[in-house]
Amino acid sequence: MKDGFHGWTKLNALSELGIGKMAVIEALDLPDEVGHHLMHMGIVPEARIVVIRRAPAGDPTVYYIDGFEIALRRETARSIRVRTVEEDL
Amino acid sequence: MSDCCTTDTIDIKVEPRIPGKIRTVALIGPPNSGKSTLFNRLTGLRQKVANYPGVTVEQHFGKLSGIGRGDLVLIDLPGIYSLDSYSEDARVAVDVLHGDMPGTPAPDAVLLVLDSLHLRRQLTLAAPVLSLGLPTLLLLNMSDLMESRGGEVNTLALAQELGVPVAKISASRGTGLDSITHFLDRKSEVVQPRSTSKLELPVVGNARSYRQWATGISTRTKYKAPLSSEWTRKLDRVLLHRIAGPLLFLAVVISVFQVVFSIGQPLSNTFGDFLNSAGARIGTFLGNGWFESLLIDGIWKGVASVLVFLPQILLLFLFIGVLEDSGYLARAALIADRVMRSIGLNGKAFIPLLSAYACAVPAIMATRTIENKRDRFATILVAPFMTCSARLPIYLLMIAAFIPNKPIIGEFFGLRAAVMLSLYLLGFLAALGTARLLKSSILKAASAPFILELPQYRLPTLRSLGLRVVDRGKVFLKQAGTIILCVTVVLWILSHVPFHSTLPESFIGHVGQWIEPVIRPLGFNWKIGIGLLSSIIAREVIVGTLGTLYGADPATQSLSLQAALRHDLTLGGAMALVVFFAFAMQCTSTLAIVRRETNSWRWPALQFAYMSVLAYLGALATNQLITHLF
Numbered sequence: 001m002k003d004g005f006h007g008w009t010k011l012n013a014l015s016e017l018g019i020g021k022m023a024v025i026e027a028l029d030l031p032d033e034v035g036h037h038l039m040h041m042g043i044v045p046e047a048r049i050v051v052i053r054r055a056p057a058g059d060p061t062v063y064y065i066d067g068f069e070i071a072l073r074r075e076t077a078r079s080i081r082v083r084t085v086e087e088d089l
Numbered sequence: 090m091s092d093c094c095t096t097d098t099i100d101i102k103v104e105p106r107i108p109g110k111i112r113t114v115a116l117i118g119p120p121n122s123g124k125s126t127l128f129n130r131l132t133g134l135r136q137k138v139a140n141y142p143g144v145t146v147e148q149h150f151g152k153l154s155g156i157g158r159g160d161l162v163l164i165d166l167p168g169i170y171s172l173d174s175y176s177e178d179a180r181v182a183v184d185v186l187h188g189d190m191p192g193t194p195a196p197d198a199v200l201l202v203l204d205s206l207h208l209r210r211q212l213t214l215a216a217p218v219l220s221l222g223l224p225t226l227l228l229l230n231m232s233d234l235m236e237s238r239g240g241e242v243n244t245l246a247l248a249q250e251l252g253v254p255v256a257k258i259s260a261s262r263g264t265g266l267d268s269i270t271h272f273l274d275r276k277s278e279v280v281q282p283r284s285t286s287k288l289e290l291p292v293v294g295n296a297r298s299y300r301q302w303a304t305g306i307s308t309r310t311k312y313k314a315p316l317s318s319e320w321t322r323k324l325d326r327v328l329l330h331r332i333a334g335p336l337l338f339l340a341v342v343i344s345v346f347q348v349v350f351s352i353g354q355p356l357s358n359t360f361g362d363f364l365n366s367a368g369a370r371i372g373t374f375l376g377n378g379w380f381e382s383l384l385i386d387g388i389w390k391g392v393a394s395v396l397v398f399l400p401q402i403l404l405l406f407l408f409i410g411v412l413e414d415s416g417y418l419a420r421a422a423l424i425a426d427r428v429m430r431s432i433g434l435n436g437k438a439f440i441p442l443l444s445a446y447a448c449a450v451p452a453i454m455a456t457r458t459i460e461n462k463r464d465r466f467a468t469i470l471v472a473p474f475m476t477c478s479a480r481l482p483i484y485l486l487m488i489a490a491f492i493p494n495k496p497i498i499g500e501f502f503g504l505r506a507a508v509m510l511s512l513y514l515l516g517f518l519a520a521l522g523t524a525r526l527l528k529s530s531i532l533k534a535a536s537a538p539f540i541l542e543l544p545q546y547r548l549p550t551l552r553s554l555g556l557r558v559v560d561r562g563k564v565f566l567k568q569a570g571t572i573i574l575c576v577t578v579v580l581w582i583l584s585h586v587p588f589h590s591t592l593p594e595s596f597i598g599h600v601g602q603w604i605e606p607v608i609r610p611l612g613f614n615w616k617i618g619i620g621l622l623s624s625i626i627a628r629e630v631i632v633g634t635l636g637t638l639y640g641a642d643p644a645t646q647s648l649s650l651q652a653a654l655r656h657d658l659t660l661g662g663a664m665a666l667v668v669f670f671a672f673a674m675q676c677t678s679t680l681a682i683v684r685r686e687t688n689s690w691r692w693p694a695l696q697f698a699y700m701s702v703l704a705y706l707g708a709l710a711t712n713q714l715i716t717h718l719f
Contacts, residue, residue, distance in 0.1 A: 034538045039296030040170035041540065042210045047300075053325070056334040057427035060436075062325075062543060067207045067314055069543040071423050073430075076538045 012084055014049065015061075015077035022050045023082035030079045038080075042066040049082065111197040111273060113162045114153065115186060117218060118202035119211050120168035121544045123230040127202055127260035128165045129556045131155040131269070138564055142191055145688045146181045147457070156270050164196060171299070172217035177462070186221055198224040200269065205229040205257070206545075208242060208312050212303035213296075215251060220290050225253045226272040232257035233264065240315030247310040261550055321416075321545040328420055338424050341417070342443060345408050349401060349447045354478065356400035364393040379588070383581055391577025394627045395569060395678055398448055399562070401478060405444050405451040406561040407554060412440060414549035414557075418458065419541055426539060432521050433528030435459065435539045438468040442520070445475035449679045450565055453686055460540075463532040467524055469686055470696055473679050474520035476513045476671070479628040483670050484512055486632055490651035491663040508664075515671045519703065568685045569678035576626050576677050584623070591641060592634075597622055611669065611705070612662025612712035616642075621669070628675045661715035665708035673704035 017023055025047050028035045042065050043049070050064040060071040072080075116131075118124035128136070128149060136151030149165035152158075166185055167178035181190070188195025201218050203211040208229065219225060229235075229242065248255040256268030291302035327333055368389040375381035412418040418440060426436030434442075437459045445452035452472045459465040488505050495504040583597040592598050593615075601619030608618050616638045624631035635654070639645045645653035654663065674680065674697045683693040 030538075036173060036296065037170075037176070037538070037540060040173070040213065040299075041542065042300075044297050044300050053329060055423045055426065056329065056331050057424070060423060060426055060539065060541065062329075062423070066210045067317065068210065071419075071426075071539075071541040071543060073426070073539050076540070 012082055013078050014063075014072075014080040014082050015074045017051045017082065017084065019051050019053060021084065022048060023084045024048055026081040026083050028080055030076070034076070041070060042068070043070070043080070111161060111224075113164060113194045113196045114198045114200060114273070115164050115166055115196035115223075116200045116202065117166045117182060117186070117214070118168060118230075119170050119204070119214050121542060122168065122202045122204040122211060123260045124165070124168055124202045126550075126553055127200075127228070127230065127258070128163065129553055130260055130263055130266065132163055134556070134559070135159075136560070138560060140685065140688055141181050141193075143688065144177050144181060145462070145686060146178055148193070153273075156266055158270065158273055161273065162194075163200075164193065169214070171214060171296070176460070186218075186223070196223065198226070198273070200226050200228060202228045202230050202260075205232045205235040205240065205242065206238075206315055208235075209303055209307040209314065212306055213299040216290050216299050216302055219251060219253065226269065227251060227253055227255045228265075228269070229255065229257045230260050233259045233262065235315045238315035238318070239313070241311060241313040242307075243311045247306070247312075250306050250310060261547075261553075318545045324546055325420070325543075328417070329423065334420075334424055338421060341412075341421070345443075346446070349404055349408070350478075353401035353404045353447070356404075357397050357478075360400055361393065361397035364389075364396060368393065379585070382585065383578070387581025387585075388574065388577050390633075391580065391626055391630075392570070392573055394630050394633075395573050398450070398479065398678075399565075402448050402451050402565060403558050403562050405447055406454075406558045409440065409444065409451065409455050410554045410557045411549050413458070414547065414553060416544045416546040419543050422458075422541055423543070426541075430539075432524045434468055434524055435461070435464050436541070437539075438464065441468055442472060442475060445472040445477060448477050448479070449473045449475065449676065450569070450682050451561070453679065453682050454561060454564065456686065461538075463528075466687060466692065467527045467532045469683055470527060470692070471520040471524045473674055473676065473696070473700065474516045474523065474672070476516045477628075477676075479676065480512075480670050482629040482632045484509060484667055486651070487654070487663050487667050490654045491658075491660055508667075512667060512671050515668065515707075519672055523699075564685070565678070565682070569681045572681040573626065573677050580623060580626060592619065592637060593641075610712065611665045611708040612659055612716070613666065613708075614657060614662075616657070617662075617666060621673075621675075624675045626677050628670060631670075631675075659712075659716065660719060661712040664715055665712035668711040669704045669708040671704075672700055672707050674700040 011026065012023065014023065014025075025043060025045050027045060028038060028043065030038065047065055052062040052064050052069060054061045055071070060073045061077060062069050062071045063077075116124060116128055118127075128151075131153055132151030133155045135154050136149060139148045140146070141148045146167055151163055151165075153161040153163050164185060166182040169176065169179045169182055172179055172183050172186075184190040185193050186196060186199070199218060199221070201215060203215070215227065227247070229244070235242075244255045244257060254268070254272060256265055256272075258265035258268065291298035328337055368385050371389070372381055372385040375384065409418075412421065421440055422436035424436070425439035429436050429438055438456070441452045441455040441459075443452075444455060449472045452475070453469050456465045456468045456472075459468060488508050492505050492508050497503055497507055580597070583600075584592055584595045586596050587594075590598075593602070598615075598619055601622055602615040604618050605613075605615045608614075608621075613621075616635065619638060620631040620634045623634045632650075636650050639648070639650055639653035639657070642653075645656055648656060658666075680693040680697060683696060684690055687693070
């Protein structure tokens with residue numbers, strides 16, 4: 001799929017993103033209760049999310065979204081679909 | 090007994106409602122918006138805390154005397170992101186705002202606090218709150234920080250967009266609070282129901298439409314988010330570093346313990362000595378009647394046996410407060426999550442369980458940060474297995490009396506230390522096993538996500554720490570105090586009827602002797618039986634009871650307590666006793682606090698039964714094993 005403005009876009013799970021990578025949230029494949037909680041914290045489709053760091057044990061991972069930092073376990077991040085935006089250089 | 094052990098739900102007393110006049114104000118805001126700081130600022134020390142009926146959500150309320158409006162009551166609602174009833178907290182907030190909460194008057198006005206550093210995100214809560222139509226004042230907290238970091242917002246435009254007054258404040262510095270006074274003064278004369286017709290609000294319950302609405306408003310009001318705190322990122326680079334992070338975490342944990350035991354313990358001892366000598370002095374004024382005995386030997390000593398832990402408990406509250414207010418608590422949860430997950434709990438349970446090594450009471454009260462109810466209950470139920478300081482007197486006594494101090498590894502690590510360490514390990518393993526059992530049975534959760542917001546680091550203020558310690562201390566004294574008073578009176582009566590009887594001849598002595606056949610397989614005699622019964626109030630009481638019993642017995646009168654125990658018990662029985670104490674729930678304060686935190690007697694009852702059975706079986710196994718081995 002070719003995106004005229006941003007170069008190549010690819011669908012991924014949030015858990016697969018590396019440190020420092022930015023992505024745009026596509027959808028949350030989570031039970032309503034969990035999904036609503038996350039959405040009210042700002043994890044909504046079309047929001048930009050950046051991977052900040054992993055906890056010393058490798059999991060959970062800290063993400064930056066809309067001005068604040070939130071930590072999610074890999075099992076939760078796996079169910080959040082994102083679209084990575086690779087800028088054309 | 091029931092009238093002194095009632096639940097702690099309080100009806101808020103306000104004057105009868107006059108239509109159009111403000112009597113009650115609700116304070117609402119998202120988590121980390123500085124709402125609690127503002128609440129403390131506005132109410133000062135004149136605040137009360139209780140549980141809302143039927144739920145485990147805490148209710149804070151107080152008179153607005155901090156801004157000279159002591160005639161108004163401020164209700165602090167739980168910190169929530171939205172009014173959608175996905176959580177118990179949100180349901181409570183909705184019920185209070187609609188006036189549907191029994192015992193809580195319907196609010197006449199609302200103070201909505203938002204963190205101006207994250208206004209775009211926090212504005213989503215404004216939509217459902219404004220749609221209630223109550224007179225509302227929007228407070229942009231931490232606006233001093235926002236401006237110093239280059240953030241901007243047009244408050245006039247925001248007020249026009251939302252149709253409510255908007256004020257910039259700083260709760261931690263106490264600036265801008267006069268806007269609240271003006272708002273209340275103007276509105277308290279005649280309250281005009283606010284018209285919401287002109288306001289365009291998003292579709293209720295749709296997170297995405299809330300966001301679009303909030304983004305639209307922040308754009309139109311020229312909101313410019315401040316640069317994020319350099320400090321937080323820099324500190325996290327060290328505090329969450331792969332190697333330095335866990336090491337610093339360990340250092341924090343060790344220093345907390347060092348302080349709690351090296352300062353808290355002597356403080357507790359001094360406090361205990363003071364209470365005893367004060368009791369003895371009061372006793373001399375009362376003569377030697379049964380009244381003196383009830384008051385001093387019964388109530389005073391019983392209550393003192395719990396009060397001695399107060400310095401340690403307050404110190405722990407202070408530490409938990411520093412960790413939470415500074416923002417490190419969330420980092421600790423992040424570091425510990427991986428380990429805690431392997432036993433079915435989450436990272437937020439780590440600090441509470443750690444505190445339980447000193448005392449289960451502050452540990453259980455600190456579980457409020459765990460949002461997931463099942464995880465929280467599991468943490469509450471396993472916390473009393475951690476080796477608390479009330480277990481140390483009986484451990485030390487039995488080890489000194491029965492275990493020879495043979496060196497194992499050099500002079501530093503002997504047999505006594507090894508036994509002590511095994512007892513700590515035993516408690517830890519019991520907690521671990523119980524957590525797994527709970528999470529795979531009654532507290533099994535299909536989807537329990539771990540969502541952790543990492544707040545920016547802040548310097549805790551003395552004021553908020555002080556208020557927190559006082560607040561938690563009051564809850565402990567009120568909750569534990571009333572039940573302990575009941576139990577001490579009952580225990581005193583049982584150990585003094587029939588009149589003029591000695592302890593072995595009393596009712597409790599008879600019960601102790603009557604249960605002897607049941608505890609005989611554990612290697613216990615009737616004296617231990619009486620000790621177990623009397624230490625239901627607090628674990629360390631057994632040492633005093635055994636002292637009394639052996640001191641009154643002609644056969645052991647001349648011996649020290651250690652020698653008397655050796656004369657009376659086998660090694661198997663002695664070790665069975667410490668194992669019993671490692672598992673048993675001999676603590677009325679903990680039971681009282683568990684009841685408060687779970688809002689039901691069901692959980693403490695289950696916990697008591699489970700721990701007693703485990704204690705009995707553990708002691709039985711220990712006695713049989715040691716008797717057959719040696």
